Amino acid sequence: MSRAPHFRSIQYTGQGPGPRVVIMGAVHGNETAGTQAIGRVMAQLDSGELAIVNGSVTFVPVANPLAYAKGERAGERNLNRSLFPKPHPQDFEDRVANWLCPLLAAHDVLLDLHSFNSPGEPFVMVGPRDNDGPLEPFRHEREERALARVLGVRRFVDGWLRTYGAGVQRRLRDDAQLDTVLRYGVGTTEFMRTTGGYALTLECGQHDDPRAPDVAWRAIMNTLAHLGCIDAPRPEPIARDRMEILSMCEVHDKADDADAFSRPWSSFDRVRQGEEIGRRADGTPVLAETDGVILFPDSGAKANHEWYYLARVNSEF
Incomplete structure (x- = not known):
């Protein structure tokens, strides 16, 4: 008898004050580098090799269990689009959103670990500049970009929702649909920013690249050290002359x-x-x-x- 997939998160809380961090893998089911890296860090925590001393860290090894079980990008649709709580869920990803969105809203910082299909080097997607605009208001530019610079990659990309929104505006003939369609462009990081937090998407490499889980593991460790969650030296940010900024x-x-x-x-x-x-x-x-x-x-x-x-x-x- 088949069972409906359940949702799973695991939290470690230190004794000292600090940020509430959430780290996720497998938003897309065929992107497993983050899942493997999270498992490695949790094993270190459970064995006593590593300890959370300040704040809390919540791990979501598999954000989309149906897609993960299928070994495919999506369960019934792309979880990383139109990510909002749904009073009348229409598909599996809507039900994920109804669990995941309140979880994200209860945290301050999100690191979302992904991978990609074609060969290439890892990169990080960052959010907008601080602004009070209607599309993506934000006030944590400095903190978000400081975290991005210690993840261990040299390539940085911004402008996703702004550029997507411009395309939507050009594409639509009926402006009344604009808000609905713009909401389709909201995924985990965009939703996290609507709750007052900040967030990064790290693309760790090609799906099957054996180095991708190491990229994800290093990013997790650097994040925890940078935010003071573990007792470790703060990682040095990448030098500006080494950065590729797009x-x-x-x-x-x-x-x-x-x-x-x-x-x-x-x-x-x-x-x-x-x-x-x-x-x-x-x-x-x-x-x-x-x-x-x-x-x-x-x-x-x-x-x-x-x-x-x-x-x-x-x-x-």
Whole structure:
């Protein structure tokens, strides 16, 4: 007899005051580097090799147990979209959200551990600058970016929700739908910021890269040391001259299912102004309007959905 998956979190609380930290893996079921790293850190804590001395740390080894059991990205849909509590849940991920969102809201800091499909080096997604705007108001820029710099990676990307929102505005003809569709762009980190906390998504490497769990483990340990949760030296932030800083600035949609890339693009491939990126179904070339970096190319995207993003190199962080 099959059983409905249950949800699991494990908390360790120190005796001293400190931040309430939550660390998650397997928001997408085929991204297991975080799950493996969390298991390794919990084993250290349970054996007494490591101790939480200040604040608390909650581990969620598998955020989406149905997707994890299937070994696939999603259970019934992408958990990392439209992540809000749902009074009338329509699918499994809605039920996850009804458990996960209150858990996130009870914490101050989130580290969400992911991996990606194509070969490439790890990178971290950071949030917006401090602002009081309507899209993504925020007031923890300094703390969030300081944490990002000690995770152990050199590549940083910002601008996700801003760029996604601009694409939504261009795509929609009925402005009354705008708020609903913008909410679709909210995942774990965006939701965490709505609760007054701050959050980072660390992409630890390719799904099957044997180094990815080590990247995740190092990031967890550096996070706990940086925040003073464990008795360990504070990690040194990466030097600014070693950082690659990218700001997402454009999203381009497919106009037709038959639109196609001119070559197999991978995230972080550089493009030059005027370079051909793809062709529309009628043969019209799609050219880069400026020098930039391709992010999240999706050859399988459907018409009127995101095809690829462009980012610009930024000197400020």
